[in-house]
Amino acid sequence: MNFRLRLLREERKSLRPNGQEKNKKAPQTDNTLSRLASIGQIAAGIAHEVRNPLTAVKGFLQLLQEEVSHSYLDIACSELDQAIATLQDLLQVSKPDLEDEPYIAINLCSELESLLYLFQDQIYRVQIVRNFRNSDEIIYGKRNQLKKAFFNLLKNAFEAIPDKGIITIEQYRVGDFVYVVICDTGVGVPKEKLQLLGTPFFTTKDEGTGMGLTQVFSTIYQHGGTIDVKSKEGIGTTFTIQFPTEIREQIGVIDLDLQYVKGQSFKEYFLLNQDRFKELFAGETKDINQLMDDSMQKINLHDIFDKMAKLLVEDRQHELVMLAKELGKIGAKNDVPLVIKLEMLQAFRKVYWNFLHNYYKHVGLDMEGVFQLGIKTNFILDHYIFHYFSSYIEYKDELLRSHRETIDDLSVPIIPLSASMAVLPIVGTLDTYRAKKVQERTLNQIASLKIQKIIIDLSGVAFMDTAVVGHLFRIVEGIGLLGCKAIVTGIRPEIANTMIELGIAFTEKVDTKATLQQALEEYQ
Structure with a gap:
């Protein structure tokens, strides 16, 4: 998630070739990133609630196939494979770090050339125009993820051309950025649907899941890049992708010009240079502050981190844990995104470690002492993060439970008409969860109110x-x-058809009427 903040910083810092700021792209980029960020929350539940049971079902089907040969079993296994593959794609898009792939130097021109070989069967109808300038330029990234992203873009370009057409691929460098442009003369994308590109399961094709472009957007943003899409129906679509030539951050402590008095403790050293600590921390987090909206400004995060630093320096671990729990709840109430808190914690850790380095450089700490200090400091900070997140999530979960209970109460509104008769109007979408709530609440209220007739x-x-x-x-x-x-009233034809297909037959205890009005007239 920290790539999101880095990307937004680049959006604000970088310039167009003519010197104008690129602020116009920032809102679009931010909206797309917000959509992609939501996938992580969805995918975490899917991994356990859907994929694992499907895998178990597939295993039992395979055991059945060993005993009995039937075409239905083959179809079921094939459909399960497709469903599991879709879930796996979603997980890889939402959590690309699940693939433990290192960052390496990549020549994009070479990779694009190798990918084009995969579409040799399309060359007879689609002309490929290459315009590779600055072909020796290198970016750093995860090679397999980037190749998959460009494969998806090229595949979409070929599929967008129904008959004959042209695909133009450009690569060039302007300033500190490398650009790749893929342009096709295909059917194009309607203007009103452009903003939805990259959203999971959205597709303009008759067949497809929409996960291809989701993987493209996710991968490019994870590499600190941006995507600009232009399209006109009947003319074609152009994807312009921008990469920074170097996205790896310098990692390690740095020497600071801080005051030191021989023989002083780290606590004394920190207090002596406290203003410098605040200045360095403010510099590390100035871009993060720009992402905070008015509601978040109510929380003075810098004062909070000042207090946190004092507690850490004085080794007051219990008070630090209590602070984390309190702030987690406050952050949740004020909708402070966890990604912002994580970025600020990362900046705090960086500045704090630089202070430790500069202090113990004077003291002359041996290697064993350095490791002990590192383990202790990281343990305390990680403990703080754990309790902050636990408190934050606990508050949000409680809020969701409260909202869900309210919705549940409203979604099963049994309306008494008399001492023995009531109406249950069911409105909206009826999913499995809500059906269970209808069952639970309806049966309980019928028993408690001693209802003898109920109109559903x-x-x-x-x-x-x-x-x-x-x-x-x-x-x-x-x-x-x-x-x-x-x-039961208001049964529509499609529901009746489903009942017939399922073989559902009512007993004599169940009556049906076309409308609620007819039922009220007959039974009241």
Whole structure:
């Protein structure tokens, strides 16, 4: 996630060739990054809640295939493979660091040439125009991830050309940036859909998951680059990708011009140079401050880190933990993004370590002492981060639970019409989770209110998948077990078709009416 902040810093610092600032791209870049950042939260749940059970199901199907040969089993395994592959793509896009690949020097022209060999079967209908200037330029990155990104872009370009056309590939350097431009004469993308490119599962193709361009955007941004897309329907699409020629940061401590009095402790040394610490920390975090909106400005993060530094210097670990818990809750209440807190913690750690280095340079600490100091300092800081994140997430989870409970209460509104009769209007999308809540709350209220008749109106249901249809009408059967008569109204033709396909048949305890009005007129 720290690449996001680095990218935004580059967006604010870098200039166009004519000297004008590139601020116009920053909002678009930020919006795309925000969409991609959300994937990480989705993917973490998917990894455990969806992929693992599917893998288990696939294993059992493979065992069945060993015993029985059936085309249905082959189809099921094939579909499962496709689903698992899609989930894996999502995980790799949201957490690219799962692939332990080192940063190496990459010649983009060579990599593009090698990728074009994969499309030899398309050369008969699509002309390739190469315009490689500054072909010896090098960038640093993860070679396989970048190759996959450019493969997806080239694949999209070929697929966008239905008959014959031209794909132009350019590479050049301007200032401190290397540019790659891929332009096709394909069908183009509608203007209103350009902003959605890179969003997971969005695609303009009849077939496809949309994960290809998501991987492209994610990889380019992870490498400190930017993407600009221009397209006109019937004319074609142009992707312009910009890379910094060097994105690796200098890592290591630096010598500082700080005051030192022989024989003083680190605490005394820190207090003597405290103003310098604040100055260095402010310099490291000035770009982060620009990302904070008005609501976050209510929290004086620099004062907080001053307090944190004092507690760390004085080795007051318990108070530091309590501060982390308090600040985690405050950060969650004020919607301070975790990525900003992480960036500031990273800046704090960097400045603090530089102070330690410059102090112990005077003291002459041996190697064993350096390691002990490093382990202790990092342990305390990591402990702080752990408690901050735990408190932050605990508050957010509690808030979500509270909202969910409110929504649950509103989503199952049983309306008593008399001492023995009630109406349950179901409105909106009915998914599996909500169907379970309908089951739980409806059965409990029927029992507690001693309801003898309940009208379940489905006319306001926007969508109901096959699994939910079956579940809902099992609930209707359960209502009958409590001695309550169920009257179902508003069944639309598509729901009726699903019931027929599933073989759902009502017992004599269930009546159906076309509309809620008809049911009210007959049973009241």
